[in-house]
Amino acid sequence: MSDQGLRISGLRCSVEGKEILKGIDLVVEPGKVHALMGPNGSGKSTLAFSLTGHPKYDVTGGTATLDGESLLDLAADKRARSGLFLSFQYPAAIPGVKVPNFLFAARQAVRPGELTPSKFRALLLEKMDVLGMDPSFLGRYLNDGFSGGEKKRLEMLQMAVLAPKYAILDETDSGLDVDALKDVGESVKALRASDEGKNTGFLIITHYPRILQHVEPDVVHVMMDGRIVKTGAADLAHRIEREGYDKIREEVGAVA
Amino acid sequence: MPSLLATGEDRAALLERYRSTPSGRDKPSRYFKYDLESLDVDATAAERASGNVTFANVPPRAVVCDLQSAQRDHAELFARAYRAALEPQHKYAFLTLAYGGLGAFVYVPADCAIDEPIVVRYAGGAGESLFPHTVVLAERGARVTVVEELELGATGFACGVSEIVAGDGADVTYAAAQFAPEDARAFSTRVARPARNARISWATAEMGASLAIADVAITIAEPGIEAAIASLFFPTGAQHADVVSTVDHRSGDARSETIVKTAASGAGQARFLGNIRIAAHAQHSNASLRDDSLLLSKRAHVDSIPALEIAANDVKAFHGATVGAIDEEALFYMTSRGITRTEAERMIALGFFEPVIERFPTEALRERLRAALERKVGAA
Ligand SMILES: Nc1ncnc2c1ncn2[C@@H]1O[C@H](COP(=O)(O)OP(=O)(O)O)[C@@H](O)[C@H]1O
């Protein structure tokens, strides 16, 4: 169907009165992996938050649909229930809320009634194993006192448990050591290999192309100053790795 | 009505001490409507002094009895602990003593470890006043957990004292959760005097009553002591709660930890004063005070005042506090996982209290607290 996909068109977004996104066009097809690259401050996280419905991010123009359903008028929880997921760059800590209770509530909200608590626990333990997470995580409060790597693993665990239709990973790779990076790559692959996730489309936001050695993108976009300035195949990421962003900036600057 | 204890003290004199002792509290603010300096218990409340005490899980090796039996059958032991931890500044304790008679004595012999929590339950009917006095004496190396329950009737009044005297290396946990009706008043004074290397842990919760006044204190007069106070309170509707915690480090080489979680909703008003005192000679003390306040409505108000008086120079003293509404970033995080905003607020608010709930010793009590908190959050 032609309306399938996470389809973003002419999206504009302001934060505290300042325009950050200046018209974004981007389509993530089901089952595809898109990489979104760009220097710090170019607006990548702003795109992620405006799609997922952060109240501080004011969408001032354009459209965004998920398999035909318009996202922009929905509250954040409804967008998640439509199948959208964001792996946060900086996940919030919530003391007193235990990891499994939170995950069960989220799973029930997104995929109601499919799992009994005991089956859910078995599912959790299985997914945690893929991520190299110790079962002791189940006794901890959500992100409370977690290291950077632990937080990112918990984001990936949530993605695995919720099996979204479209997953945005906002710099899930940044600040990770080699092992953790590999685990993130593995959890994306595991979701794609699963029944629930075989049609999941990914938008992998990254500053460095390291993660793309583990997950080969179908499409690479480069964002600068609130615009997508270049779109290409996987080799675009390799070029950025070799040359950095300056060369591209000169090129597109010359075109503009 | 329980018979009075023969303490040789005159009720009029005790009442005079009650009236003349300062509350140690702030003056009333435009938020907190009670002036605890001038607040008096009317004569009718006192006349209705009543109530009974029952026990559960009484272990064979311990003594658990009412105060009259303690005075008659265990006079020497009882005399060692009765009023031994109270100090002259404990204003509300004088009121309890003035109408004293209802109470419990818990005695645990040396090196005796009791696993099952001993339950002391006070109950009074509608309009009745209770002045319960619980006295715990744990000898050297003893270990015990006491759970105090208080059931008050409508418009009831309670003014109670709990005292712990712990010998060398003893380990005492004392939990008390107050679920009085919303038109009742509940005052409490909880004091502990541990000996060297002893461990004392208070876990208290003020859930009910139109006015709840709670003093909880540990005096550290010997080295090696580990002292813990964990308290939560959550005034909703028109409830007022005033809690003062005091850890007095008079000896060094000891550790204390105070955790207080306060939420308020509706027009609920809460005041918390957290005293940590470290005397000049109490070197190598390690004291921490963590108090967090959560405001769930515009009209709710929490005053949280840490009071650290540290006269020694070689100590560790930590104080951390937060106050505010539910964090928007936390809400967005949870809602971005499909959880509704209402449900996310409920989970965050309940989670807020968990670090204190965990200090309560039985799952039954923890569940009762969670259920009561859940109702309060739901009504907010
Ligand atoms: N919550 C916010 N408040 C104020 N400014 C913001 C906020 N989020 C983003 N910005 C601004 O928007 C621009 C884009 O930021 P961001 O989307 O985080 O970029 P990226 O993720 O590509 O590093 C930056 O100039 C940043 O300062």
Ligand SMILES: [Mg+2]
């Ligand atoms: Mg970013």
